[in-house]
Amino acid sequence: MKFDIIIPIIRKEFRQIRRDKRTLGVLLFVPVLMLLMFGYALNFDVKNTSLALYDEDRSSQSREFALQFWNSEFFDLKYVLHDARDADRLLDGEQVRVVLIIPATFSERLARGQEATVQVLIDGTNSFSASTILGYINGIVQQYSLKVITSAFSRTGGGAVAVPIDFRPRIWYNPELQSAKFLIPGLIAFILMIVAVVSTALAVVRERELGTMEQIMVAPIKPSELILGKAIPYTLLALIATATILVAGYLLFDVHIKGSFFLLFIVTLVFLLGSLGFGLLISTIAQTQQVAFMIAAIATMLPTFILSGxxxxxxxxxxxxxxxxxxIPARYFLVALRGIILKGAGFSAFWDQILFLLVYAVLTLSISSARLRKLLH
Known part of the structure; x- marks a missing residue:
């Protein structure tokens, strides 16, 4: 092995890296980004779970019971309901994960030494956290029950005391707490984001590297026409990938689409348009396919996996x-996806998520179109 040959090659590589500022920036930026994401975002603790309270009893004892949740680090009381029907709306729109329902006879039955029923509705779309939440609620109920039993025991002078609270949880949307029902909508968002962004990110750069960009520049073609020509094939491929995942989810994991197929198609299409626009924007910035792929992968894989929910x-x-x-666009797409597939929710439950996706699509397509116009002229 001759080091007098290897050393000039090393110097040449370093000069090449120094010239390619984008590649150097990506290589230095990625480790820091991964450290920040994995260090701060990855948290398996379930805390500050959003909770709504519907207290029909409205007594001092029902308030005392509700305070056990309020004072817990595991729950965050967001809404006090005056109509039980509001629980459906809040759970459908993912505004809360838990609804605590205290019946009108709660304090009366406890005063008589009888068992009082408490109902808890839990959003089961995230099977992992739903199981943990169920355990937390059970612990709070048992702790309060022990307090009531101790108080009753001292009053009765040691007589028999019934278990005061009958805790009845209901898991909505995913009663069996199957992880597949939680993961499949997420996989759709994850795969679509990668397929759409990475594939289109290479589109314009590929033309530049193959030397065909000059032919496009002299051709009578508008930026919008170029975008459509580049985007339509990948849109069709991404929609086929979505259909494949949904069919496989139904056949293998019994994941049914409870909502509207048409609404699912519209939401997916809007998300895809934004993702394709973002991919084309990367394609106009990067100089090589390698850099385009790295930027697209970093901008989609890690954020979508870690920061989208x-x-x-x-x-x-x-x-x-x-x-x-x-x-992160996938955050909004996931809320809509899980709402349609698992909850059967309609447009009113997540119209704000769709609005953001529309804004995202318009922005990315407009900016990428402007940059393409600059390249073509």
Whole structure:
């Protein structure tokens, strides 16, 4: 092995890396980004779970019981309901994960030494956190029951005391707590984001590397026509991939689409348009396919997997990381997907999510179109 030959090659590579500022930036930026994402966003603790309270009893004892949830680090009381029907709307729109229902006879039955029933509705779409939440609620109920039993025991002078609270949980949308029902909508968002962005990110760069960009520049073609020509094939492929996942989910994991197929198609199409626009934007910035692929992969894989709510609950993340998640399109797409597939929710439950996806699509397509116009002229 001759080092006098190897050393000039090493010097040449370093010069090449120094010239390619984008590649150098990506290589230095990625480790820091991964450290921040995995260090702050990955949190398996289930805390600050959003909760709504419907207290029909409205007594001092029912308030005392509700305070056990209010004072817990595991729950965050967001809404006090005056109509039980509001529970459906809040759970459908993922505004709360838990609804605590205290019946009108709660304090009366406890005063008589009888068993009082408490109902808890839990959003089961995330099977992992739903199981943990169920355990937390059970612990709070048992702790309060022990307090009531101790108080009654001292009053009765040691007589027999019935278990005071009958805790009746209902798991909505995923009663069996199957992880597949939670993961399949997430997989759709994850795969679509990667397929759409990565494939289109290579589109314009590929033309430049093959030397065919000059032919496109002299051809009588508009940026919008170029975008459509580049985007339509990948849109069709992504829609086929979506259909394949849904069919496989139904056949293998019994995941039914409870909502509207048409609404699912519209939401998916809007998300795809934004993702394709983002991919084309990357394609106009990167100089090589290698750099385009790296930027697309970094901008889609890690954020979609970690910051979209695909696996890790957003509410468990630090406040500043939660703020960052609002910039991740897959976050909004996932809320709509799970609402349609698992909850059978309609447009009114997540219209705001679709509005953001529309804004995202318009912005990315407009910016990429402007940059393409600059390249063509």
């Amino acid at each position: 695909f696996v890790f609950p957003i509410r468990n993340m630090p406040t500043w990381v939660q703020a960052v998640t609002y910039l």
